[in-house]
Amino acid sequence: MRSTESFIAWRYLFSKKGHNAINIVSGVSAVAVAVVTAAMICVLSVMNGFGALVEHMFSEFDAELLVLPAEGTTLRTDAPEIAELYALDGIEAVSAQLEQTALVRYKDHQTPARVLGVDSLFARTAHIDSIITDGYYSVYDGAFERAVLGRGLAAQIGINAHFTGALHLYAPNRTERVNLLRPDKSLVHEHAFIAGTFAVNQMEYDDQLMLVSLTLAQRLFGYDDHTVSALRIQTNAKHLKQRIAQTIGPEYRVLDRYEQQSDFYRILRIEKLLTFLLMVFILLIAGFNLIGSLSMLILDKRDDIRILSHLGADESLIRRIFRTEGWLISSLGALAGLVLGTLLCLGQQHFGWLKLGNGSDYVISAYPVVVQPADILIVALIVLVLGFLTAWYPTRKLKIEN
Numbered sequence: 001m002r003s004t005e006s007f008i009a010w011r012y013l014f015s016k017k018g019h020n021a022i023n024i025v026s027g028v029s030a031v032a033v034a035v036v037t038a039a040m041i042c043v044l045s046v047m048n049g050f051g052a053l054v055e056h057m058f059s060e061f062d063a064e065l066l067v068l069p070a071e072g073t074t075l076r077t078d079a080p081e082i083a084e085l086y087a088l089d090g091i092e093a094v095s096a097q098l099e100q101t102a103l104v105r106y107k108d109h110q111t112p113a114r115v116l117g118v119d120s121l122f123a124r125t126a127h128i129d130s131i132i133t134d135g136y137y138s139v140y141d142g143a144f145e146r147a148v149l150g151r152g153l154a155a156q157i158g159i160n161a162h163f164t165g166a167l168h169l170y171a172p173n174r175t176e177r178v179n180l181l182r183p184d185k186s187l188v189h190e191h192a193f194i195a196g197t198f199a200v201n202q203m204e205y206d207d208q209l210m211l212v213s214l215t216l217a218q219r220l221f222g223y224d225d226h227t228v229s230a231l232r233i234q235t236n237a238k239h240l241k242q243r244i245a246q247t248i249g250p251e252y253r254v255l256d257r258y259e260q261q262s263d264f265y266r267i268l269r270i271e272k273l274l275t276f277l278l279m280v281f282i283l284l285i286a287g288f289n290l291i292g293s294l295s296m297l298i299l300d301k302r303d304d305i306r307i308l309s310h311l312g313a314d315e316s317l318i319r320r321i322f323r324t325e326g327w328l329i330s331s332l333g334a335l336a337g338l339v340l341g342t343l344l345c346l347g348q349q350h351f352g353w354l355k356l357g358n359g360s361d362y363v364i365s366a367y368p369v370v371v372q373p374a375d376i377l378i379v380a381l382i383v384l385v386l387g388f389l390t391a392w393y394p395t396r397k398l399k400i401e402n
Contacts, residue, residue, distance in 0.1 A: 008308075008321050010328070025293040030333040032286035037337025037383050038344065040279040044375045045345040047272050049368030054202070054268075058261050060127045061200050063095075063232035065241055066255045067248065074098075078226040081248045088247060090237025095121035096228040098217040102171040104210065109157040114208045115169060117217020125232040128198065128211075135161025135196025139213040145192040151199040152207035159194055166191040169212075174222035190220045280382055287330075287390035294326045294394040319395045323388075326395075330387025338380055345371045 067085070069075045076082065077096055086094055098117040103110060118139060122128070128137050128148075138146045147167055154160060159167070170187045172178075178186045192212055199206050218225065233244070245254045258265055298305075305318055348354060352366030 006324055025289060025296060026329060029286070029289040029293045030329050030336070032289050033283070033330050033333030033383065033387065034337035034340065036279065036283045036286050037334050037379060038341035039337075040276070040283070040379045040382075041338065041341025041371075041376060042345055042369075043275055043279060044272065044379070045341075045349075045369045045371050046367055047268075047275060048370035048372055048375070049349075051265075051268050051272075052370050053364065053368045054264065055257075057200050057202060058264075059257055060131050061205060062257050062260050063125050064235060064257065065233040065244065066260055067231040067233065067244070068229075068253045068255065070251050070253050073100075074223065074227050074229050075231070075252065076226050077228055077231075081251075082231070084247050085231070085244060088240070088243060090235050090240050090243075091233060092236055093121045093124040093232075093234040095119055095125045095232040095234075096214060097122070097230050097232060098214060098221065098223065098228045099230070100171070100217075100221050102169050102220060104153075104157060105168040105170070106157040106159045106163075106165065109159075111153070111156050113153055113210050115171075115217055115220065116209055116211050117214040117220075118211055119214045122211075122232070125234045131198045131200055132196050133199045135194070137198075137211075138195040139211055140215075141195075145190070145213055145216050146195040147192040148196045148198055148211040149194060150206040150209045151197045152203065153210060154194070154197045156207070161194055161196045163194055166193055169216075169220055171220050171222075188220055188222065190216055192216060280386075283383065283386055287386055290326055290329055290387070290390045291394050293329065294322055294391065297325065298322055298394065322395045323391045326391025327384075327387055330391065331384065334380060334383040334387065337383070338376060341379075342371060342376060345369045 067075075085091075096119050099114060101112055102115045104113045104115075122139075123137065132148070133151055135148075137148055139148065140146055149159070157167075159165075169190045169192065173186050173188050176186060198211075212220075214228070215225075217223075218227065233240075241254050241256055245252075248254075308318060308321075346369075348367060349369040349371065354367045355365055356367060
């Protein structure tokens with residue numbers, strides 16, 4: 001019986017109908033499913049591309065693993081558990097950093113900034129050279145304290161890598177009370193000379209962050225040589241995060257790159273989900289064309305239904321014939337859409353057909369695209385399920401009329 005219903009459904013699909021409008025509606029239904037399916041593949045792939053692009057930008061600066069105190073803002077590098085951390089196999093480099101907010105002034109311009117003090121191993125835990133946009137990376141040259149500023153922060157205070165004047169940094173003195181008569185005396189003052197600017201193309205870095213030496217930051221914020229805010233870890237071993245967490249204990253948190261930017265990735269997942277649900281809603285609307293097509297086909301084939309009934313076909317077989325017909329229409333549309341959408345995305349990925357403006361005002365010149373097999377599988381499953389439901393609906397109460 002299965003072969004019989006499939007054979008009849010295929011004949012109905014490609015045979016000429018009694019009314020040309022049925023052919024048109026059937027064609028429109030298949031095209032609508034194909035277009036929406038292709039659009040879902042393209043939209044999800046573009047969102048994957050933008051996510052991968054921003055992830056790459058973050059990875060140029062963020063540490064592979066970051067150790068933070070579970071409570072408070074600082075940790076001690078001379079603690080016994082931290083000494084055990086340095087001895088773990090698979091760790092290539094451990095870099096200490098100290099980050100707090102200070103006031104940065106250059107001549108008549110001043111602004112609050114996040115001052116990140118880094119040690120000599122920082123460059124091994126971040127691809128800092130790849131994001132330098134002007135000048136060079138250096139936080140201490142052996143004679144003078146240097147600073148590397150985010151490109152946006154440098155623009156705010158009117159400085160670039162070729163200026164020779166000193167940057168002045170101010171932070172409250174942690175060890176003394178505020179002098180109400182001379183509040184300026186309650187500030188710690190340090191200075192550094194700009195060495196370069198960097199750009200991660202993320203506001204939280206480019207517009208707020210400046211890199212200085214760890215010793216300068218410790219003097220500025222009133223900490224000793226063993227007090228830092230975090231440890232950056234570079235490793236060549238997989239699954240080292242769990243071992244590090246077990247070694248140093250619950251007093252510390254160990255974050256990978258995804259956890260360091262958890263808010264961004266959470267928003268990205270929500271945006272992708274909402275976009276996908278919107279496309280599913282559009283696909284559902286397109287499914288009404290299929291319902292209309294099947295309803296018109298059932299009316300057009302009333303004589304055939306009576307003949308099949310006289311030949312011994314029951315209502316269940318006849319329902320399956322028209323459900324198979326609807327499923328074939330949606331399946332052919334889905335297959336065409338999957339192939340079309342995948343080819344378009346692969347073409348964009350390799351040839352960059354669609355450009356972002358003139359290419360000079362953006363990080364990349366063309367829309368980024370990353371095709372993920374999981375997305376293709378999910379889209380195919382959703383389209384086929386909705387195709388089955390839209391094929392089932394108009395046939396659920398089909399009756400044989402004598």
